[in-house]
Amino acid sequence: MAIRLNKVMNEPVSITPLAGFRVLFGAAMLISTVRFILLGWIDDHYVHPTFHFSYFGFSWLPVASEGLLYAVHAILLLASLGVMLGCFYRLATILQFVCFSYTELLDLTYYLNHYYYVSLACLLLVFLPANRAFSLDIAWRNKTAYSLVPRWMPSALMLMMAIVYTYAGMAKLNTDWLFNALPLKIWLPASYDVPMLGSLFAWKYSPWLFSWIGMIYDCSIVFFLWNRKTRPWAYLSVILFHSLTGILFQIGVFPLVMMAGTLIFFSPSWHERWMNWFQTKNRAVSPIRAFASNSLLRSGFILFFAFQLLFPWRYLAYPGNVFWTEEGYRFSWRVMLAEKAGTAQFYVSDGLGGAKGMVDNRRHLNAHQEKQMSYQPDMLLQYAQYLNDYYKRDGLKEPVVTAEVYVTLNGRPSQLLFDPNLNLAEMSDTWSPKTWLNPYPWRN
């Protein structure tokens, strides 16, 4: 079986889907970066906040100065252009991956599933020869053009896309989503006034219908895209589905990224056709030389995908409900899955005797950071540590940091997340289960 799979995966296939993906992904990244800059989010997300929540293991990462942050985004812009055009491709992909991932790692509160996907796709492109067709590297820099690559190369991008969709679909296999139509029952009323579609959203059964269609779509779309016969209809549904989610929710460039990314499933001849619109003459190409023979690269990809396949399941290793504890929630393709909010009132007192004082979160965090922190246990701990350090510098000898945190999930009455007498200053975030959290308080 393994030998057969190895043989199939090393069969030469056309490079054009790979090159097509490069162009479209680069273009989507270009648009996304321009949009990010024009909306003023460099200042809002990175420059103005006085405190940044770090990813586990990345607290060492420094936040660059304002000038450098703009420079990083300028480089990202150029790198995306380079990827799109296939110009200085290897350098462009490395810069794109490093710059994008750096900005995403600066503040945990801005974590988004599609940003995570973009980071992973950037990383994959670094190791794939997507510039060896339809690129300026070939036209201007005399790089050797290839018409064939081993099958595993375009398949790697397809598999990444498959993981995103199917894991997102499997995450929807829960009581709230399927039987209570939550959170769509909460979210759809916001769109009753959308022209043309409003009456569809207002249909009594739409929350259930959309929930089930969403789940079935996510679980199955990759198979329909993969099948040549169903592909055109499947792609039409990709456009409809992501356009609809784009109308319903504020999800930025996510629909664009997915609509562009899923084109990797299209046939080489389809990609050749649209590429020919831009090419005045066909260049002589030669077959690729032994990319597949690089066992180190192949091993790297196998390890990468083993991790991608297994890591989202880590929530099973934790006791409790993942929607409540958030342990294993991120990096698991739980996309638009729950309506969750909280309120966190922190108190600080001096352990050596002193009045317990309330903290005004807005003095330390922006509104987005406060919102995210208010219901995610690891962020609550980080913020407590920050307050501990802040008030130590302010003169308290042994700060005791407590918090009264109420969390609501899918419109249920909010409940205390943990004992408000716990001194959070003494605790730190680890991989271990957060046994200090109260048990899941609601019955489904």
Add this chain to the structure above:
Amino acid sequence: MSRRGVLFACFVSLLAVGACKDKEVVSSDEVFDRSTLLVQVSDALLLPAFDSLATSAEELRNSVEHFSKTAKAEDLLIAQVAWFKAFRHFQATRMFNFGPSETSLLGDHNENLGTWPIDTAEVESRIESADTKMQDFRRDTRGFGALEYLLFEPQVLVHFQGPLAALRFSYLNELAKDIRQWSARLKNDWLVYSPSFKHDVGKSAGSSTSELYNHWIQSYELLKNYKVALPAGLQVGQTAAAPNLVESPFAHASMQSIKWQLMKLEAIWYGIGIDGKEGIGFDDYLQKATGGEALRNEIIAQWAAIHKVLYPIDDTVKLSELVVNDPAKAEAIFTELQKMTRFIKGDMSSILGIAITYSSGDGD
């Protein structure tokens, strides 16, 4: 392929037909029309509030001008009464600190008219140096707080009859003029902006509903954290009550100010217009949302709990004295206000699906 195409088309058509059947569409009784809320807030609360502020600011300006001509005690009293009236109307506009209220480069509505505590030393310095420009970021030298200081400080008549009287009157007049101009501009700007406000019925970040809701919460939090907790010495780092940090330390209107602002916040919740008639408010919105009924009842009960600790305290009670002499009462007010935060900031935003973030951002 074509057979699948036909099936797909049939499926979409079925959906469309199903969606259009009147009996199966969520009825208008079940759907909240956000425009009704926006119209009620705009026409019955917001515009009348800014109109009253502009009118009372004009009266304040006139009475201050008259006092500056006579320097008599009875005219000072008239000016003080006018200050009270305008200050009260200002509290009714605090929660509308968005749209035209935040377009000035010098700061928003609350910052320009309602900053406290006032830097009295800086005010005196500016009086001495005849600096009456009021066009900088030192908002703690102008607005209602600075005017209150000049009109209500213990030696007020002595100072207005002393050697710097002319300069003092000049600063006083400029303060009143600045408040009048600011209020008149906002009244007009809101009149112009009102149709857009009522027309924008979405609820994503930046929409009218989102702005209204977010600033309603912000205003509530400001009241709780700074009008109550700060003077009560409940903020982190405070070791005792801070009577000097009450909102109105000279006119002693702090307790009334809390009640005035809270009354208006509650009016938005119930949709009670300036004429006292109840219309569409957040309570009606919540009632029509999935799971909103229970939360609505909790919030109404919590309003009652706040009333129970706040309204028995007489208006004549000075907050600066209460936080020192009877801190338990101040703490009780804070505790009941804090209990409400959970309902209106977390649960309500979640059930209504309103974007609570003030800056836009993507999600997934």
